[in-house]
Amino acid sequence: MSAGTHSPGMRLVAEERQPRAVSNGVLGMCLFIISEIMFFAGMVSAFTIIRASAPIWPPPDQPRLPIEATAFNSAVLLLSGALVILAQRRFSRDRSTARVPLIAAIALATFFVAFQGWEWVSLLSQGLTMTSSTLGAFFYLIVGTHALHALAAIGMLFSVWRRFERGWLQPSQLATAAVFWYFVVGAWPVIYWRVYL
Amino acid sequence: MLHRSRNLFGAVAAFLFATAIVYAPRIAVACSVCTSGREEENQMAFLLTTVFMSVLPLAVIGTLGFLLWRRIQSIEAESEAAPPPGASSSPNR
Numbered sequence: 001m002s003a004g005t006h007s008p009g010m011r012l013v014a015e016e017r018q019p020r021a022v023s024n025g026v027l028g029m030c031l032f033i034i035s036e037i038m039f040f041a042g043m044v045s046a047f048t049i050i051r052a053s054a055p056i057w058p059p060p061d062q063p064r065l066p067i068e069a070t071a072f073n074s075a076v077l078l079l080s081g082a083l084v085i086l087a088q089r090r091f092s093r094d095r096s097t098a099r100v101p102l103i104a105a106i107a108l109a110t111f112f113v114a115f116q117g118w119e120w121v122s123l124l125s126q127g128l129t130m131t132s133s134t135l136g137a138f139f140y141l142i143v144g145t146h147a148l149h150a151l152a153a154i155g156m157l158f159s160v161w162r163r164f165e166r167g168w169l170q171p172s173q174l175a176t177a178a179v180f181w182y183f184v185v186g187a188w189p190v191i192y193w194r195v196y197l
Numbered sequence: 198m199l200h201r202s203r204n205l206f207g208a209v210a211a212f213l214f215a216t217a218i219v220y221a222p223r224i225a226v227a228c229s230v231c232t233s234g235r236e237e238e239n240q241m242a243f244l245l246t247t248v249f250m251s252v253l254p255l256a257v258i259g260t261l262g263f264l265l266w267r268r269i270q271s272i273e274a275e276s277e278a279a280p281p282p283g284a285s286s287s288p289n290r
Contacts, residue, residue, distance in 0.1 A: 019276075021268040034257050041253050045246035052242030 023172035026179055033183045036149065040187055043145065044194050047138040059133045063126035065196050066119055073115045074192055080108035081185035084157070084178050091174055095164075102161055109154045109181070116147055142195055146187060153181045 022030075051057050058064070083105035091098035120140075128136045156177040163169040 019272055021265055021272060030261055034254070034261070037257055038250075038254060041250060045250055048246050049239070049242045052239045053236075 023175060025172050025176035029176050029179045033180065036183065037187070040142070040145070040191070043138070043142050044190065047142060047194060050134050050138065054134070057135075059135055061127075062133050062135055063123060063128050065139070066122070067196050069115075069119065070192060070196055073112055073119075074188060076108050076115070077112045077185055077188055080105045080112065081182060083108065084181050088174060088178050091169075092171060095169075099164065102157070102164065105181075106154060106157050106161060109150065109157065113147055113150050113154065116143065139195060142191055146184070146191055149187075150184050153177070153184045156180055 083101040087098045087101040087105060090101065123139075128139065130137050130140050160169060160174055160177045163173060
């Protein structure tokens with residue numbers, strides 16, 4: 001039965017579905033990321049003002065932050081972000097080739113968070129705590145908030161990997177998790193620059 | 198008539214406000230946040246972070262909007278370039 005045989009009251013139109021610019025997941029994640037960017041910007045701004053107000057910075061009785069070790073860890077994080085980009089591109093061409101970069105990205109991301117945790121244990125043992133100084137308070141606040149976001153993003157990537165292994169993964173799902181990871185990776189150099197250097 | 202007098206009132210009010218801003222900048226010095234720091238470094242930190250926090254949301258939302266607009270443009274260009282559905286490539290059908 002073609003559309004022309006229907007009565008005038010029932011008009012069947014072959015709707016031409018236009019592809020969306022972005023998926024709902026990616027758009028929603030972008031809107032969430034905007035609010036998180038403002039959240040981090042507020043904390044970094046407050047830290048900047050406190051730092052400028054201090055007569056001596058960094059506080060002389062506090063341990064120095066591990067700049068070199070964190071620089072290595074930052075490179076690991078950036079590599080993880082690059083691997084997620086690679087996984088996305090491979091997934092769009094040949095899904096099976098996306099497995100290795102996806103797993104590698106998750107592994108490096110986990111290493112980053114674990115290394116951060118090890119740094120924290122070391123700093124806590126040296127006397128840098130949330131109440132020892134404003135440096136300690138802001139350090140754990142800003143870096144800790146970033147670590148929470150990183151953990152959530154790792155959880156999303158892990159969930160993506162599980163769906164991938166079962167053959168259920170949609171490109172939009174991978175894109176949504178990837179966008180969140182790009183935010184986590186992109187925010188870290190700013191935090192490293194303002195807090196560690 | 199009423200519409201004209203409202204426009205005139207708004208124009209006069211805007212002129213007076215602009216004049217006050219130009220000839221009374223000391224009003225801005227009343228901001229305790231901007232001027233509480235006695236040192237130049239502290240004042241500069243306040244000023245820069247205020248500018249940063251003001252510009253950042255505009256930049257982020259503007260960038261997102263621009264990227265979405267570009268993506269929509271490319272999709273529309275692709276759909277215009279694609280052959281219409283049901284078009285037959287065979288001449289004898």
